[in-house]
Amino acid sequence: MAVSFRLQATDQAARAGLLTTPHGPVETPTFMPVGTQATVKGLTPEMVRAAGAQVILGNTYHLALRPGDELIRDLGGLHRFMNWPGPILTDSGGFQVFSLAAQVKVTDRGATFRSHLDGTPLELTPERAVEIQQNLGSDIAMVLDECPSLADATPATVRAAVERTVRWAERCKRHHTRRDQAQFAIVQGGLDLDLRAECARDLVAMDFPGYALGGFSVGEAPEAMHAALPACAALLPEHKPRYLMGVGRPEDLLAGVAAGIDLFDCVMPTRNGRNALAFTAGGPIRLRNARHRRDPAPVESGCPCPCCAGYSRAYLHHLFAADEMLGPTLLSLHNLAFYLRLMREARAAVRGGRFAAWRAGCLARWNGDE
RNA sequence: GGGUAGGUGGCAGAGCGGUCAAUUGCACCAGACUGUAAAUCUGGCCUCCUCGGAGUUCGGGGGUUCGAAUCCCUCCCUACCCA
Secondary structure: OOOEEEEEEEEOOEEEEEEEEOOEEEEEOEEEEEOOOOOOOOOOHHHHHHOOOOOEEEEHHHHHHOOOHHHHHHOOOHHHHHOOOOOEEEEOOHHHHHHOHHHEEEOOOOEEEEOOOOOOEEEEOHHHHHHHHHHHOOOEEEOOOOOOOHHHOOHHHHHHHHHHHHHHHHHHHHHOOOOOOEEEEEEOOOOOHHHHHHHHHHHHHOOOOOEEEOOOOOOOOHHHHHHHHHHHHHOOOOOOOEEEOOOOOHHHHHHHHHHOOOEEEEOHHHHHHHOOEEOOOOOOEEOOOHHHOOOOOOOOOOOOOHHHHHOOHHHHHHHHHOOOOHHHHHHHHHHHHHHHHHHHHHHHHHHOOOHHHHHHHHHHHHOOOO
16 A cells, blocks of 8 residues: 545645555644654653644664664564554655764765764665665655755755755665655755756656655744745645655744645654743743743643643643653643644644634734734 | 861852952753754853943951962851860
């Protein structure tokens, strides 16, 4: 059984659809919690599922390094290994080329990492990235791409990254054999629309089952990304899923949905949750701040998540002050519930043809305008 | 009563003539976090103004010195040991 996508409703550029995978359906647009090392940090799969997640991420580089992709394959694949029965998308390690740039050497052949764990060299070629992901057995695999780092982003380096990304995508596609796994391509090009168009054109010609926009939220102003998204999304095939990688804050997700994006992932709800920041309909709040010390109210009133259903801001404040592990767990749970509820409401708004108005209301509440 | 070791910013604890408004940790206050080397990191934390400074600090009081948290005298207090 393969991965398929059906576009079901549109509201201007915004879309609602259904992504079908061997491990279950995914209603889009949606948010995918990040589980880099075969765990959404601090949460059990049951909690992730209860928060409303339909699909989660895993990571090629991290899992190949530890515990090893062959070990996971031998133990029945990533789904069984981590006890997540639903769909999984694995990132290719392309982002680690960017985030671990200090210890990576990139050539046309591939990227050579010095393991951040023990220094052991790891060569990640496009072919190896495919192999690892096939061993992991994810429902959706990503091609290895080169995400140009903002530090040396000149027109020439961005162009070089685009061209290499296209060549690597070709190699990934050729090497990919698993029929029960879809492989998505990644469009690079920074904020240069001509390069984006060129990259998209070449990748679309290769006929991948899904396309991602990479290289956003890597240091540019959020407004610049918001401005570029509609045109970038429009470069992608209408009837295939579109994935905006690594994004982002709630307002970024809504900008993405408005632009016609279907899939999002980001560490923000879980990482910020671990760091005592809660996303709410009234804007973000920092539970470590002294003002919450005696506040009996839940993190977000009206939120049905287990955190808000049973615990006060005062209690969360205490857990973080005492450095208790339940604090990060509860706030990660709430933040995921918030993100996933946001996407659920976005789907309903698109289907109801009232997405723009609904989005404006969300932004107004976050900014404290009402 | 005798002896010894001490009293430093909320706490612990450096410093032992100038480079000390005083290392560091904790606590406290605030901020950051966007395909996770992150349950992490950054900043602030005597008072007053704007950068830069100014003014008061290292148990109390007195003294030596150009200059003292650092040396001397004295008083008070604490811990331990001996009676």
